Amino acid sequence: MDLSELYTELVLEHSRNCANKRLLECATCSKRGYNPSCGDDITIELLIEKDQIIDAAFTGFGCAISQASTSIMIDLIKGRSSAEAQKLADIFLGMIKREIKEEEELEPLGDAIVFQNISNLPARVKCAVLAWRTLKAAVPEANSH
Amino acid sequence: MKAKLKLVRDQFPILKQRVNGRKLVYLDNAATTQTPRAVLDAVREYKEFFNANPRRGAHYLGGQATILLERARRKVQHFLNAPSPEEIIFTRNATEALNLIAYSFGLSKIEAKDEIVLCISEHHSNLVPWQRIARLKGAALRYLYLNDDYTLNWEEVKNKITARTALVGIAHMSNVLGTIYPIKELVGFAHKQGAAVVVDGVQSVPHQPVDVQDLNADFFVFSGHKVFGPMGIGVLYGKRRFLEAMPPFLMGGEMVEYVQEQEAAFSELPYKFEAGTPNLEGAVGLEAALNFVEEVGWDFVQKQERQLLAYALETLQKIPYLSVYGPKCLKQQGPVLSFTIKDCHPHDVATIADAEGIALRSGHHCAQPLMNYLGVPATSRASFSFYNTKEEIRRLAASLSKVRKWLGYGS
Numbered sequence: 001m002d003l004s005e006l007y008t009e010l011v012l013e014h015s016r017n018c019a020n021k022r023l024l025e026c027a028t029c030s031k032r033g034y035n036p037s038c039g040d041d042i043t044i045e046l047l048i049e050k051d052q053i054i055d056a057a058f059t060g061f062g063c064a065i066s067q068a069s070t071s072i073m074i075d076l077i078k079g080r081s082s083a084e085a086q087k088l089a090d091i092f093l094g095m096i097k098r099e100i101k102e103e104e105e106l107e108p109l110g111d112a113i114v115f116q117n118i119s120n121l122p123a124r125v126k127c128a129v130l131a132w133r134t135l136k137a138a139v140p141e142a143n144s145h
Numbered sequence: 146m147k148a149k150l151k152l153v154r155d156q157f158p159i160l161k162q163r164v165n166g167r168k169l170v171y172l173d174n175a176a177t178t179q180t181p182r183a184v185l186d187a188v189r190e191y192k193e194f195f196n197a198n199p200r201r202g203a204h205y206l207g208g209q210a211t212i213l214l215e216r217a218r219r220k221v222q223h224f225l226n227a228p229s230p231e232e233i234i235f236t237r238n239a240t241e242a243l244n245l246i247a248y249s250f251g252l253s254k255i256e257a258k259d260e261i262v263l264c265i266s267e268h269h270s271n272l273v274p275w276q277r278i279a280r281l282k283g284a285a286l287r288y289l290y291l292n293d294d295y296t297l298n299w300e301e302v303k304n305k306i307t308a309r310t311a312l313v314g315i316a317h318m319s320n321v322l323g324t325i326y327p328i329k330e331l332v333g334f335a336h337k338q339g340a341a342v343v344v345d346g347v348q349s350v351p352h353q354p355v356d357v358q359d360l361n362a363d364f365f366v367f368s369g370h371k372v373f374g375p376m377g378i379g380v381l382y383g384k385r386r387f388l389e390a391m392p393p394f395l396m397g398g399e400m401v402e403y404v405q406e407q408e409a410a411f412s413e414l415p416y417k418f419e420a421g422t423p424n425l426e427g428a429v430g431l432e433a434a435l436n437f438v439e440e441v442g443w444d445f446v447q448k449q450e451r452q453l454l455a456y457a458l459e460t461l462q463k464i465p466y467l468s469v470y471g472p473k474c475l476k477q478q479g480p481v482l483s484f485t486i487k488d489c490h491p492h493d494v495a496t497i498a499d500a501e502g503i504a505l506r507s508g509h510h511c512a513q514p515l516m517n518y519l520g521v522p523a524t525s526r527a528s529f530s531f532y533n534t535k536e537e538i539r540r541l542a543a544s545l546s547k548v549r550k551w552l553g554y555g556s
């Protein structure tokens with residue numbers, strides 16, 4: 001994989017200065033995700049009201065891939081219902097596993113499509129999926145409250 | 146020197162490989178070393194001509210296998226200058242050897258009033274087993290923190306290793322910092338306090354001659370795969386009087402004299418600690434690896450590795466925003482160099498180097514308490530062997546100089 005395909009403007013933009021990296025004081029749910037292979041450690045916070053993700057943010061640290069993937073995901077899920085967010089996570093994980101390849105099916109992922117070829121770098125797959133796995137675990141917890 | 150380097154490198158077929166379009170630059174020798182032809186040939190020869198269970202079966206091959214196992218054991222004995230072959234136990238790796246010490250010696254000898262003292266830079270292998278023993282026995286676990294230059298702090302030693310200390314665990318050389326600790330002096334001090342000392346020699350054995358009698362360590366362990374041998378073979382050296390007093394660790398075949406329904410009598414040393422069919426191809430490969438190192442010669446190994454470390458320290462420290470974690474002094478540091486680049490996560494650093502065929506390690510290096518102590522989540526690490534070249538270090542430096550740019554930080 002060419003590095004310029006991995007560290008694109010979009011990814012660098014998200015990894016460096018993210019408006020999405022902050023504490024969400026009124027969060028209704030918070031979930032920590034940890035990637036022992038490189039130490040990526042993020043906590044995703046969601047404000048869910050009437051099954052709508054009103055706001056989302058994250059804190060923590062990690063590599064450029066994990067930070068960018070988290071930030072892009074947050075932009076994507078804000079304003080969605082929790083079922084929609086779950087669906088997006090499934091599509092993202094399906095894309096990484098190469099189970100979903102059709103462009104049409106991937107379209108809802110928007111900017112997150114940038115990670116489509118990450119499986120060419122097996123060592124970095126965990127970095128890209130960390131946020132999405134954490135989200136999948138967070139949403140059902142939020143709804144059970 | 147140069148001609149010899151070429152000869153030596155030619156012994157390692159894997160180094161000729163191209164990765165991502167470039168000649169492989171293998172700088173992850175602290176994780177595992179590559180295998181020379183002599184080792185590949187020895188393992189193959191064993192499999193082709195002598196494969197059988199040692200110490201069992203009255204047939205010809207069984208006899209040959211037994212001879213090979215004991216020959217390998219004696220090679221290790223001489224390599225470490227251990228007093229006798231019975232004090233050399235084959236294990237799967239250093240981790241298993243350390244667990245053996247913890248579960249056999251630790252469980253039977255350490256008590257609630259005791260303290261276990263470890264160096265803060267220990268690999269999880271020489272740390273997590275002791276956490277477990279401390280928990281099981283209600284003993285206290287204490288750590289030796291370091292000087293600002295990452296060397297052993299004698300104030301810490303004097304404060305923490307006391308009459309209450311039952312055991313001291315320390316690596317001969319840190320796999321993260323590269324620090325070579327003054328084991329002989331430390332053992333002397335610990336023994337005066339009545340403590341036993343476990344030395345993790347995984348990182349020192351590939352880089353310097355070791356004399357366990359001179360160090361006077363009570364236990365000393367290493368792994369075959371980090372000294373040009375195969376994976377799956379490790380070594381425990383222990384002083385005879387310790388090993389004899391210790392209960393067995395794993396039970397089963399090969400380690401018993403006779404077995405009745407309710408009890409068994411255990412074998413003598415070293416077999417008491419070698420349950421089950423051993424990894425004989427591993428032992429044979431390890432013997433060949435140790436012979437190989439001796440043929441290359443410690444003079445060459447140490448001269449070459451010191452030059453590489455000196456050159457790497459000089460070149461890498463010229464790179465803006467790069468910080469090195471280690472003594473940075475050739476007397477106290479082996480050929481392991483940990484570093485970070487400001488704003489850049491080590492995992493991204495490794496990916497960027499890999500794109501040019503350069504194998505680095507990044508992460509916590511199985512030393513999370515050390516990472517916390519250093520205040521970093523992870524570092525990148527380049528670790529050298531005598532088969533590496535200055536040219537490879539130049540390629541590393543060139544690649545590292547580009548990291549910040551790749552990650553969007555102007556320079």
Ligand SMILES: Cc1ncc(COP(=O)(O)O)c(C=O)c1O
Pocket residue numbers: 175176238239240241268270271316318319320345347348368511
């Ligand atoms: C200092 C040190 N101790 C112990 C180990 C564990 O070695 P193994 O995994 O071969 O048991 C390592 C390996 O990284 C090491 O560097």
Ligand SMILES: [Zn+2]
Pocket residue numbers: 035038039040062063064065066126127492
């Ligand atoms: Zn990562």
